[in-house]
Amino acid sequence: MSSQDVDLAILGSGSGAFAAAIRATTLGKTVLMVERGTVGGTCVNTGCVPSKALLAAAEARHTAADADRFPGISATTGPVDMPELIEGKQTLVEGMRTEKYLDLMTDYGWQLRQGQASFTGSQQDPALQITTDDGAVETVHSSHYLVATGSTPTIPEIEGLDGVDYLTSATAMELDEVPASMLVVGGGYVGLEQAQLFARLGTQVTMLVRSRLASTEEPEAHEVLAEVFAHEGIEVVPRALITKVTTDSSNDEVMVTATVDGDEQTFTAQQLLVATGRHAVTGGLNLDTVGVATGVRGEVLIDETLATSNHRIWAAGDVTGHPQFVYAASAHGGLAAENMFTNTKRSLDYTTLPRVTFTSPNLAAVGMTDAQAQAAGYRCQCRVLPLEYVPRAMVNRDIRGFIKIVADADNDRILGITAVAKEAADLAATGVYIIQAAMTLDQVANLWSPYLTMAEGIKIAAQSFTTDVSKLSCCAA
Template sequence: MSEPTPDFDLAIIGSGGGAFAAAIRATNLGKRVLMIERSTVGGTCVNTGCVPSKALLAAAEARHVALDASGRFPGISTSAGEVAMAGLIDGKRSLVETMRSDKYVDLIADYGWEIRQGDAVLAGTPEDPVLEITREDGVRESVRAAHYLVATGSAPWAPPIEGLADTEYLTSTTAMELEEVPDSLLVIGGGYVALEQAQLFARLGTKVTMLVRSRLASAEEPDASRTLMGVFADEGIRVVRRAKVSSVRTDPDTGGIIATAAVSGGQAEFRAARVLVATGRRPVTEGLNLGAVGVKTGEGGEILVDNQLASSNDRIWAAGDVTGHREFVYVAAAHGSLMVENAFNNARREVDYRHLPRVAFTSPTLAAVGMTDKQANEAGIRCECRVLPLEYVPRALVNRDTRGFIKIVADADTGRIAGITAVAKDAGDLAAAGVYILEAGMTVDQVANLWSPYLTMAEGIKIAAQSYTTDVSKLSCCAS
């Protein structure tokens, strides 16, 4: 008995970065593609993640510079007034709508794949899966495809803290829709999102307290945590480390929030007008009926995939946050393209995260690529590290902001660079340069003797490499 003819070559659930990368690649291969989206086209990045958060961070940075410039630059006098939050949010929405239209919606017509608004659920059998789609107008239909891609992303997750569900707590999504700047804010969490949101609101005029279970950016170098602790202290952000929040309740007198946490062996209460929970995200897989078609999931609901992004059903693939892998939009996009190559060209390509750049858009920015000192040691590499304070980087001196460092982790036996971490202005660009350095397998000596334009932050990587053999305090700033 012959198998039913598929209606499409690829059916995609979701419309974010991974979904679009897959749809673009598949249509370029001449495949028939269907995309199903139950909400707003574009996914997390353009609608509620990267684009809006970085737009607001840029606005907060502008206000902070205006308030701070008089102290940093002699002869400059600046000021900044109160923030009109409603106007700021309107501007953010306008930017999001423009980018959603230009970079997502309009591309669908340009490439020519089909999109349907509605809910999609996997049905059928593991041997013959189908999609059951319920459209916005209530019409139901079944669609059969040669391959399926689940790219439904992730959503903010709140831990089971007593009383939290009874409060109007903020997430990274809802915080960016506030019409007024809160007088005070508790931020629960110490990861990338918590860091960005805490500094964003502090720079808009909110008194911010962070309750952190371990340390800031705990997966990165301790040097980064210490530097950001100092930066945040200077900006009036209180960071309470090793704080385990046990309960949250609404203050009946003020309408604000009271959080109780275990701190230094005792109990302490923290009060603020609002609380923001930034303790991570969870894959969006509930209701997809994955088990019925033989797709295995993990404890957090993530779709378990192999290194080629195939699930336990060889016709069903997953890409982006829904896999539980690193939550960066460029990871999702890489997943989408790779999945198509493997499904239709039998490319057998595998995901390789060894040189994945990581960026937290604080100011100064935290960015890293490759291994930390700890990770290198755990991998059995005998490492030799150097930490270059920004006071030795000419670009930082002319910026009049030497808060930060550049750290190189290298193999002591070969000199090969295994990782680079930086806290600096535009450190994300340093991480991008680091990707190429690590991918090429370059050594400290090679980087120390390469061309590097003067008065760029990237020159700091060269100077950090020179510090392995040279006293950089004795380098001429124009003849390094």
């Protein structure tokens, strides 16, 4: 057993962990990072990078199949070579992991331990006990600690679920063949993306959704996405409460029993994908030993500076239960290192945190929804602009979607923007700047905006509060 002292010991190696390590080393601090799995965390290994790579591939196939929406254009698609698709995805993941994670550790010069870590000692004198993959045991004393262990898929308690070979968002992206059929449980961003991904690869997909699609966003998003999914052959079953899961012994298909609007129904498919959210990974860390408080879902409780109930231990990213976006985790990590070593006591403002679901068309939002604004006490005014009034959508031959603006009726300040549209993710970025600057409807309505861009749609949506946009010339808005 050995012991050593460092300035910062980090549990985890995802985006929050790396942001903290980079900031700490630039401040001249020594850093030790402990990872029990694959370096890089969820985003690069099983989340953002692989899922969006496969979504892009599926969209390329769908674009070819849907080419006849343009007069005079036709294309055909063949069967998917799933092993080659997955191999290509994995090559991309490994390249990014090497370049953006492993190589950076060498560049910045911090240490890495591969193995299991847990807290030991006391609240007054916390330490880490690390059992490395080669069996060595090491005790590390650090001036500060950062818990950045991320999150993992939440598996609901459903009768019989533990007896079937179900998929999660991670394992679904390792399949070596395209399933003939799939049941997707959950209507959040993971369920939405995975359902469309497999449908576009050739799977017959049915979604079982407890309430509606994207239930935390504007209700118009559900309406449009449900219509888009129906057009692509995806069956969406809202208000489905799953009661039992079994395996049909005659064909090895999964059978799901659910109550739908009071009636019991049975659904069968070759594969079952569970996409019912994620929860913090804190098991085995012995947080209570060093006085770190956790919440009802196991998340590490932090104050606005990202400090835990132990003043030497901080937390960042998904493990805190805060918004589960890689850019939020990264911001957490850098801020935590800044606060622990410079005592600046800075905090993050989530008011303009953008939210994107990479369906096609995208669902993207920033700021408050209509319901959230009203709950916050605002007297709201809203407009929903159908994409048929956005010239970019018209030339794309794809007017499925909308742009919605929520504004304060007392001063016309824009409080929220939601869009379902091609490239709506970029609209969310534009919305960040608009809401951060506290811009009004009149200001946005009179901004310069390049013609035939989707961003022009935000300007037209702002104009719709005072103008009949159906009477506007397409080139003279």
